[in-house]
Amino acid sequence: xxxxxxxxxxxxxxxxxxxxxxxxxxxxxxxxxxxxxxxxxxxxxxxxxxxxxxxxxxxxxxxxxxxxxxxxxxxxxxxxxxxxxxxxxxxxxxxxxxxxxxxxxxxxxxxxxxxxxxxxxxxxxxxxxxxxxxxxxxxxxxxxxxxxxxxxxxxxxxxxxxxxxxxxxxxxxxxxxxxxxxxxxxxxxxxxxxxxxxxxxxxxxxxxxxxxxxxxxxxxxxxxxxxxxxxxxxxxxxxxxxxxxxxxxxxxxxxxxxxxxxxxxxxxxxxxxxxxxxxxxxxxxxxxxxxxxxxxxxxxxxxxxxxxxxxxxxxxxxxxxxxxxxxxxxxxxxxxxxxxxxxxxxxxxxxxxxxxxxxxxxxxxxxxxxxxxxxxxxxxxxxxxx
Numbered sequence: 001x002x003x004x005x006x007x008x009x010x011x012x013x014x015x016x017x018x019x020x021x022x023x024x025x026x027x028x029x030x031x032x033x034x035x036x037x038x039x040x041x042x043x044x045x046x047x048x049x050x051x052x053x054x055x056x057x058x059x060x061x062x063x064x065x066x067x068x069x070x071x072x073x074x075x076x077x078x079x080x081x082x083x084x085x086x087x088x089x090x091x092x093x094x095x096x097x098x099x100x101x102x103x104x105x106x107x108x109x110x111x112x113x114x115x116x117x118x119x120x121x122x123x124x125x126x127x128x129x130x131x132x133x134x135x136x137x138x139x140x141x142x143x144x145x146x147x148x149x150x151x152x153x154x155x156x157x158x159x160x161x162x163x164x165x166x167x168x169x170x171x172x173x174x175x176x177x178x179x180x181x182x183x184x185x186x187x188x189x190x191x192x193x194x195x196x197x198x199x200x201x202x203x204x205x206x207x208x209x210x211x212x213x214x215x216x217x218x219x220x221x222x223x224x225x226x227x228x229x230x231x232x233x234x235x236x237x238x239x240x241x242x243x244x245x246x247x248x249x250x251x252x253x254x255x256x257x258x259x260x261x262x263x264x265x266x267x268x269x270x271x272x273x274x275x276x277x278x279x280x281x282x283x284x285x286x287x288x289x290x291x292x293x294x295x296x297x298x299x300x301x302x303x304x305x306x307x308x309x310x311x312x313x314x315x316x317x318x319x320x321x322x323x324x325x326x327x328x329x330x331x332x333x334x335x336x337x338x339x340x341x342x343x344x345x346x347x348x349x350x351x352x353x354x355x356x357x358x359x360x361x362x363x364x365x366x367x368x369x370x371x372x373x374x375x376x377x378x379x380x381x382x383x384x385x386x
């Protein structure tokens with residue numbers, strides 16, 4: 001693929017590998033994973049995308065007032081900065097979502113709706129979040145404001161739907177706080193169900209405004225299918241899905257496992273996970289609103305056992321407490337899904353020091369044009385720990 005260069009990439013900073021051909025990007029990421037993880041076992045070739053453009057099914061924009069042009073503007077936060085870089089379209093974002101954000105920006109001017117000004121503590125709209133189901137085609141628009149009163153709300157919604165009838169739900173979220181969080185705690189459904197659905201590996205999932213859902217569904221399907229293969233499920237295993245989010249991989253695994261328990265600290269995510277299990281008519285899975293490490297520690301004290309542990313931690317990796325809890329449970333297999341090979345290497349050092357061996361490492365390019373790398377690791381117990 002040509003060495004595409006976005007004219008905003010230096011100001012934005014989101015796509016660190018701009019100017020590299022896609023084959024070069026894959027080689028760069030392969031070298032990073034090899035350098036950090038090849039000491040555990042041979043690293044498979046990274047699995048890239050056939051089309052590495054416009055893969056993000058979640059697009060968010062920050063709003064501000066452009067004094068020079070005297071109109072509402074929107075863009076993305078500059079990497080490592082609070083400054084907003086004006087963006088109309090992005091080569092890695094969903095095209096339809098970008099167009100919807102431009103329309104919202106224009107409608108704000110038409111309806112005289114002002115962007116929120118943190119210095120003056122006035123104005124209305126802060127952010128817009130658009131999520132699209134790549135398989136279902138359903139689209140959710142979340143308008144985030146600083147105040148609960150939405151000026152000309154009904155007419156605004158009608159105008160937006162007139163230009164984008166493909167939108168299936170619109171949510172108004174209120175976030176009055178000066179925090180580094182996109183969404184506030186209060187939401188009001190303005191149109192539709194308040195969520196969308198999408199299919200992944202043959203299962204249907206509800207995606208709410210705050211739900212975690214992989215932003216690259218094309219690569220996610222490949223990764224999750226391989227993760228289930230790594231788990232080696234025969235229908236007799238008990239599985240613990242840590243950091244389970246809305247239950248995606250646990251629900252997919254349940255088709256080949258005897259039972260699955262998922263743990264997640266986010267109550268909204270657990271609520272969606274329970275809904276998703278019912279939506280897919282799965283009765284062999286349950287979800288606990290709990291810290292995964294604490295749940296496993298308690299399970300170990302009660303001499304509970306899981307044959308397989310699936311873990312998909314945040315970029316910071318897992319805590320020593322959690323890893324020690326996993327080791328105490330003594331599963332036959334651990335399937336580790338990592339979004340940061342640096343913390344993955346650190347965690348594997350702890351795991352492999354305790355009767356476990358890395359059997360296979362498979363990297364995926366989930367985020368083309370960025371430095372981020374997703375890595376799937378198959379880990380097996382080499383002997384029982386007494």
